[in-house]
Amino acid sequence: xxxxxxxxxxxxxxxxxxxxxxxxxxxxxxxxxxxxxVDFFLNADIGIVQMPCPELYCLGxxxxxxxxxxxxxxxxxxxxxxxxxxxxxxxxxxxxxDYVVRQILEYDxxxxxxxxxxxxxxxxxxxxxxxxxxNEEISGMGLFMEKISYQLSREDISIPMIxxxxxxxxxxxxxxxxxxxx
Ligand code: SF4
Numbered sequence: 001x002x003x004x005x006x007x008x009x010x011x012x013x014x015x016x017x018x019x020x021x022x023x024x025x026x027x028x029x030x031x032x033x034x035x036x037x038v039d040f041f042l043n044a045d046i047g048i049v050q051m052p053c054p055e056l057y058c059l060g061x062x063x064x065x066x067x068x069x070x071x072x073x074x075x076x077x078x079x080x081x082x083x084x085x086x087x088x089x090x091x092x093x094x095x096x097x098d099y100v101v102r103q104i105l106e107y108d109x110x111x112x113x114x115x116x117x118x119x120x121x122x123x124x125x126x127x128x129x130x131x132x133x134x135n136e137e138i139s140g141m142g143l144f145m146e147k148i149s150y151q152l153s154r155e156d157i158s159i160p161m162i163x164x165x166x167x168x169x170x171x172x173x174x175x176x177x178x179x180x181x182x
Contacts, residue, residue, distance in 0.1 A: 026069030077132030128163030
């Protein structure tokens with residue numbers, strides 16, 4: 001099955017890497033997308049799966065604060081984190097994590113390789129190495145990535161998870177991921 005031309009290799013990426021229009025006000029670093037990331041994976045024949053943006057889904061594109069861009073990013077991120085921990089958002093967040101993990105399970109079931117999950121460091125939801133809380137950038141995962149990671153561990157599936165920031169040498173980090181160095 002699936003012996004057609006497809007590579008059977010995919011990567012899961014945070015929504016805003018492919019669509020900067022989704023990100024919170026004042027934090028976009030490209031007009032449209034992280035082109036280096038797109039080129040990197042397409043050149044390697046790795047399909048790119050865009051995960052949903054939990055903040056846009058739960059809080060809206062303005063994150064419920066039309067003055068968000070006026071605050072330091074980590075302060076606004078901390079407010080967003082607090083909002084996302086409320087019950088109504090937490091339920092939706094769990095559903096979105098289910099949706100991501102269900103796709104991963106399908107790929108896994110049929111022998112596809114999920115080469116990694118790429119999150120956005122400093123994000124209160126999609127950070128992998130760092131997130132935002134207490135008006136600081138701190139070590140640890142964002143809420144969405146925590147849920148995805150937890151659900152994957154319950155399924156006994158191990159997938160490398162790496163976090164990227166706009167200022168990183170993205171090509172180098174992605175190459176390290178592919179070389180198993182992260
Ligand atoms: S980091 Fe996550 S929550 Fe934030 S804009 Fe990107 S996809 Fe949405």
